[in-house]
Amino acid sequence: MSGTKVEISTITTPKIAHSALQFWALFFALCLAVLCQAWYGSGYLLTACAFQLSYGKIYNLYPIKWVFLIALALFEIGSLICGAAPSSVGLIMGRVVAGIGSGGLFAGAILLVAEFKPLNERAFYNGMLGAMYSVASVAGPLMGGAFTERVTWRLCFYINLPLGVVTAVIVFLLVPNNYDSGRDSRRGLPLKKKLQEMDLYGLVVLVPTIICILLATQWGGTKYSWGNARIIALFVVGFVLFVAFVVIEIWQGDRAIVPPSLVKRRTVWACSIFSFCLFGSFLVVAYFLPLWFQAIKGDTATESGIHNLPSILGTTIFSVAAGGMVFGLGYYTWACILGSVLAAVGAGLLSTLEVDSNAAKWIGYQVLYGAGCGFGLNQPLIAIQAALPDFQKSEGTAVVIFMQTFGGTIAIAVAQNVFNNKLVSNILAAGIPVDPAALLSVGATKLQGLVQPQFFGRLQLAYNDSITQTFYVAVATAGLSMAGSILIPWLSVKQAVAPEDAETANTVMPFQHPSSDVDLAMPAILRQSGEIASEDSQSSDIEKVPRNNEVSTYDSQTSEVEKSSVGSTNRKVESIRN
Template identity: 45%
Template sequence: MDPIPYLPLSAQTISSLAVGQIQRPVSVNTMDSPVPSRSGFSERHTPQYNSSLKKHTPSQNNSSLATSEEKKPVSRIVEKLDSHSDSIVYPGKVQVTFITIALCLSILLVALDQTIVATAVPKITDHFQALDDVAWYGSAYLLTTASFQLPFGKIYTLFSVKWTFLAAISIFELGSLVCGVAQSSKALIVGRAIAGLGCAGIYSGGLIIVSYSVPLRQQPIYNGIISSTWGIASVAGPLMGGVFTEKISWRLCFIINLPIGIVTALGIMLFFHPPRVQRSTATGVFGYVKLFDIIGCFVLVSAVVLLFLALQWGGSKYTWKSGYTIGLLVAFGVLVVIFIGIQLWMQDNATVPPRILKNRSILAGVAFSFMLGGSFFTMVFYIPIWFQAIRGKTAVSSGIDNIPMLLGVVVASTLAGASVSAFGYYTPFMIASAVFSAVGAGLLTTLQVDTGHARWIGYQAMFGLGIGLGMQQPIAAAQTVLQLADIASGTALIVFAESLGGSLFLSVGQSIFTNKLIDGLVSQVPNLDPSIVLQTGAVGLKYAIDPEYLPDVLAAYNHAITKTFCVSVALSCFTIFGAIFTEWKSVKGNKPVVAAA
C-alpha cells in the first residue's frame, strides 16, 4: 500500500504549529478517519517531518510568540510526543466528561445484556413454551459478539471511529427492540443475534474513543472507569433481571436498552469529534473490499461459529466423543490455520496485521485477557448458583450477595487506573491481579454448605480485587506500545480474547459442574434419580427434593460448584505468564512513533 502523500510543510507552518496557531494538519483531502497518528499526520512520514523540524528550528521571535500564546486561555489539551514533534489536540474537560458518561452508558448496555437475561430465562421459556431454545438465548448473543469483534476492529481502522461506533449502537438498539417485542422464541433468538453483532463494536469502540479523547498518560484512568462500569453491570445484571422479571415484565430487560442507547448516541454525536486526517487511498467498493480482508473475516466468523456449536452441543445434544462434536472441533482447527495463513498473506490489509502479533506485549496481553475473562465469567455465572442452590436465595437476593465481588472489581479498577496514570507502569498491576485473583478463587473453592457470611464476603472481595487490578491493563499496554493507527485492531484483538475466554470456559465449567454433580448424586444419594435434580434448577432445589435426601443433595451440589471454581483458580494462576511477559513500558514516557511495516 503506497504511503499517503502530504503537502510539504514550510518553516512558517511548523513555527505556527509549535505555538498552537494551527490545530489540524494540512492535507490534500480530509475527513474523519480512524487512523491518525499521535501527531495527526501520516505515521509513515513522521520521521521525515521530525527531521524537517530540526532543520527549521523556530527563531527567538517564535519563542516570544509561544510565550504570549501561553497567556491565552486554552480550552483543549495538547500532548507533545517529544521536543521536536507536533501536537494532537484533545477535547476539553467538559467534552471529555460527557464523552466518558456516554461511553460508560454504552458499556453498561452491552455488559448488562450479557448477564441480565440469565434470571429472565425461566419466565421467557414459560411465556413461549420453548424450553429447548434456552441455550440459544445466551449463545446467539455471544456467538455474533465473538465472531464480529475482530472484523469491527478492522472497520474502525478504515472508517470514521465516530460513525462506526454509532452504527454499532444502532445495530444493538435494533436487536434490543426485536427482543423486546418478540412474539416467538425464534424472533427473540434473532434479536439476540442482532444485539450481539452491535455489541461486537461497542466495547472495543469505546476504548478506541478513549485513545482519541485524552492523552496517553491519562488513558488508564478512563479505562479504569470503563472497566468499573463493566464490572458493575456484569454483577448487577442478574439482580436487575430478577427485579424486572418479578416486578414488571421480562421484556423490560431488553426495552431498557433503548433510552440508554439514545442518550449514548447523542453524547457521542455532540461531543466526540475525532481528528481530521488524510482520506483512505481506497477507491470504490472493490478497493474497500480488498482493504477489509473479507475472506479472512468470513473464515474467522465460520471458525467461531463451529467452535460455539461444538461447545453448545458437546456434553448435551451429543457426547464429547461423538463424531459431530469431534468433527466440529477439527473443522474449527482447520479454519484457524487457514485464517492465520490469510493474515500472513494479506499483511497490512489483514484483519489482524502480523506486525501487531509480533509485539510481545500484545501477545502477552491477549493471553492474559483470554484467561482473565474465563476466570471472571466463570465466577460471575456460578457464584449466584451457589447462593441460590446452597443458601436458598432468590435471584434478586443472590445478586445482592454478589455485591462484594462487584465492589472489589470497581474499587480495584478505579485505583489501578489512577495509579497507572500516576506511576506510569501497568505491568505490576497485572502481576498483582494474577496473585489476588488466584488466591481469591482458591479461597472460594473452600466454601461449604454452612460457610458463614464473613468468609464468602471476604473471598469474593479478594477475587474481585484481583480481577479489577488486571482487567484494563492489556488495553493500556496496547495503547502504549502500538501506533495510533493500530490501536483499533489491537484493542479488538484483546477484547476478542477476553470474550472468547469467557465463552469457552463457561462451557468447560458447565461440563465439569454437570459431571461432578451426577457423580456426587450417584455416590451419595443412589436412590435419587440425578435427572430430577438437574431438571429442578438451583432456585427450587430445596422445595423439590425430599427432606430425607436434601442434606446429601446439597453436599453434592456444593462439591460440584466448588470444583467448577477450580477452573477460575487455574486460569488466574496462568495469567501470571501473560503478566511477566508484558514489557515494562510507561504511559508517561514519550510514545515511539513507528511507521507501519
C-alpha cells in the first residue's frame, strides 16, 4: 500500500484565493463579530436561540457573505434600539431584533473561515474564534456590570456599533460576490421556491416551541414556583409544539430546517450531545464563579473579572493549542474526550472551594477547568466540517451551535434553581435574621449591608455553600458530555475522503498518522486491496462496498446507495500495490 496516491486538493486548497493580509484582516473582523455577539449574549439569548436553526437553511439558499451582513445589520439595529430605548418596551423590542441577527453571526463566521481555509487548517482558526467567544462570554457580563456602575448601562449596547461597522466594511470589501454560487443547486431557484425550501411551517412552530421551553426553565423556581399554572402551561404548550415540529420536519424531509437525513448522522447527534452538555457546564461556571469572588472575597465587579482571568486564559490558550494540535495530528475526537475529563475534574475541584480558600486553589482549579473547555468546546464545529457534504455543512453547523446555546440556557436555569433553593434553606438553618427574598434580589457585592456584622460570617458560609452546590451542575453536565465525545467518529481533517463517505470511513486506527503516500480515509480502496474487512462497525450509512473499481456513495437526500466509478470522483487512484 505504500504506493497508493490520492488526489487531496479539496482538503488542502481553499475555495477563495487570498493573500495572508486579506485573510487576517477578515479574520480580525470575524473575531469582532463574535465578540459583539457573545460579550452580552444574555441580553438577547431567547430570540437568538429561537432563530439559530433557521440560519442553517438560509446560509444554504443565499450567499454566505450577504446573509452574514444582513444578520450583522439586524444585530446592530437591535443594539442601537436597546441603547436608545426610552422604556422597557423599547428595550425588549431592541433585544428581539438584536437576537434575530445574533443567531446567524457565529455560524456565519465559521462558514466564512471554511471558504477561506481548507479543512486541514480550520481547526486552528476555529479554535481562535471559539476562544474569542469563550472570553467574551465570561468577561462580557463583568464588563457590563462595570459599565453600569461607572458609566451607563446603555454603553453595553452602544459599544457594539463601532465594532459592527468595522466588521461590515471589511467583510464587504474582502469577501467576493457570488463566489459560492455553486455551493447548492437551490441557489438558483426563484424566490417562491426558496421560501418553500426554507420550511416556513417548521419555523413558525419552532420559534414558539423554544420560547415556551426557555421561559419555563428560566421562570420556574425563580419568578414562579414549579407548580405555578403559568410554568405548567408553558411546559405543556412547549411539548405539544415540539411534537408538532418533529412531525413537520419528517413531512418536509430535506426541506426541513433540521432534515431527518442530517439528524441520522452520528457526527451530528454525537456533537450535539457533547456541545449541549459541555457548554452548559461552561456557562454555569462562568456565571457563578464571579459571584463567589464578589460574595466570599468581597470583590467588586471589576476585581472579580481580574480574579476570573485564570479561567479565561486557560480556555483561550488551550482552545488555540487544541486547534494547532488537531491541525498537526489530524484527529479531533481525542480533544473532545480530554476536554470532558478535564472539565469534569476542574468543576469538581471548584465545588470544594471554601470561604478561606487561598489563591493557589482558585487559580489552579480555574486553569484546569479552562483547559478542559478550551480543548473541547470548538471541536464539534470541525467535526461537522469534516463529516458532512457542502450542502449540509451550514445546517449541521447551525444545529451544533443551537444545541450549544440551548444547553447553556438550560444548565444556567437548573443551576439558578439549585442556588436559590440552597441559599434559602441555608439562611433558615443558620438562623440568620434576613429576608431570603431580599437577599436574592440584591447583588452579591451588597451582602454586608443586609445583616449585622456578627451575622456576616454565617451569611458568607451560607452563600459559599449555595454557590459551590451549583458547581455540581457543572460537574454533572461535563461528565455527561463524555457520552457525546466518545461517540464522535474518529475522522481526520487530513483525509481526502468524499464528504458523503466521511462518516463511513474506517476508524479502527485513529492514532495512525496518514502519510503522503497512503490515504487511510479511503476504506473502499483499502477493501479492494484486501487489507481491511468490508464490514463497517462504525456506521450504517454504507452496507457494502462493491469491488471492480466501484465505491458506494451514500446519498443523504435519497438514502439510496448508488454506484459510481472511482475515476468520476475527485479521488483518483494512480496505483494500488499490495
